[in-house]
Amino acid sequence: MTTTGAGADTAAEDRVFAALANGTRREVLRLLREEGPQPVQALAGRFDIRRPSLSEHLKVLREAGLVSEQRYGRQRIYRLEAAPLAEVQDWLHPYERFWRQRLRGLGELLDRMPDDDWP
Amino acid sequence: MTTTGAGADTAAEDRVFAALANGTRREVLRLLREEGPQPVQALAGRFDIRRPSLSEHLKVLREAGLVSEQRYGRQRIYRLEAAPLAEVQDWLHPYERFWRQRLRGLGELLDRMPDDDWP
DNA sequence: TTGACGGGTAGGGAATTCCCTACCTAATGT
DNA sequence: ACATTAGGTAGGGAATTCCCTACCCGTCAA
Numbered sequence: 001m002t003t004t005g006a007g008a009d010t011a012a013e014d015r016v017f018a019a020l021a022n023g024t025r026r027e028v029l030r031l032l033r034e035e036g037p038q039p040v041q042a043l044a045g046r047f048d049i050r051r052p053s054l055s056e057h058l059k060v061l062r063e064a065g066l067v068s069e070q071r072y073g074r075q076r077i078y079r080l081e082a083a084p085l086a087e088v089q090d091w092l093h094p095y096e097r098f099w100r101q102r103l104r105g106l107g108e109l110l111d112r113m114p115d116d117d118w119p
Numbered sequence: 120m121t122t123t124g125a126g127a128d129t130a131a132e133d134r135v136f137a138a139l140a141n142g143t144r145r146e147v148l149r150l151l152r153e154e155g156p157q158p159v160q161a162l163a164g165r166f167d168i169r170r171p172s173l174s175e176h177l178k179v180l181r182e183a184g185l186v187s188e189q190r191y192g193r194q195r196i197y198r199l200e201a202a203p204l205a206e207v208q209d210w211l212h213p214y215e216r217f218w219r220q221r222l223r224g225l226g227e228l229l230d231r232m233p234d235d236d237w238p
Numbered sequence: 239t240t241g242a243c244g245g246g247t248a249g250g251g252a253a254t255t256c257c258c259t260a261c262c263t264a265a266t267g268t
Numbered sequence: 269a270c271a272t273t274a275g276g277t278a279g280g281g282a283a284t285t286c287c288c289t290a291c292c293c294g295t296c297a298a
Contacts, residue, residue, distance in 0.1 A: 021140035053287055074244045074295045082217035092208055098201035193265045193274045
């Protein structure tokens with residue numbers, strides 16, 4: 001088991017959300033998803049930043065568990081590891097009924113919750 | 120329509136992910152979800168930070184469209200606005216098959232994608 | 239063995255984040 | 269009218285982020 005029980009592990013959760021907070025890193029994830037595992041070079045060619053900067057983005061993603069690396073000779077093949085994203089989805093779940101309500105237009109009534117007796 | 124078409128609006132997406140990157144802000148969202156709309160005071164009582172800091176967190180959440188405020192006299196009632204979270208879920212969707220694969224253990228074979236002929 | 243290549247680490251600088259203490263405004267109550 | 273309350277804004281400081289240029293190490297090819 002990764003995180004026994006429901007969404008507890010706060011430090012890990014924090015690392016995942018922080019990793020996703022950067023556009024370059026989200027783009028790396030997209031590339032790995034759409035094009036499969038790739039060495040750093042191939043990824044680097046897609047961005048306007050220098051390779052060492054990308055290297056650090058990859059480190060952040062690695063420490064969040066969102067990618068893994070496998071060495072082949074002098075290359076490092078990076079691969080998407082989507083499991084932490086499943087936890088993001090779990091985090092999202094309890095909010096789902098809110099946006100569904102609101103989209104149907106009856107939210108105005110229903111999400112006036114228990115203690116909403118503001119004058 | 121908010122973002123005509125599929126997940127295009129990069130600036131908005133960025134603001135939402137950035138807003139979620141902070142634990143205090145995620146906790147604010149949870150409180151609004153579980154306890155309903157509340158004035159700033161009630162929220163402030165739940166954190167170890169001073170009120171002006173919370174005020175700025177609320178501003179970030181507001182600018183990401185994740186909360187709305189409504190004035191009642193001198194109070195501002197904050198309310199969860201979950202719509203942007205629906206877009207996070209949309210963003211998550213294409214990754215879903217990856218964590219499902221991996222969880223079934225056949226990922227090792229299947230996610231060796233098109234161009235995986237590394238020596 | 240020597241050189242070139244893939245890629246990570248060091249160190250530093252500019253910008254951003256996150257917190258703080260003051261202060262300001264609008265509404266309320268006396 | 270005046271003090272109080274709710275809450276935002278100003279400005280500043282420490283920490284973090286994100287980028288850079290150098291540099292380092294391991295692997296492969298001559």
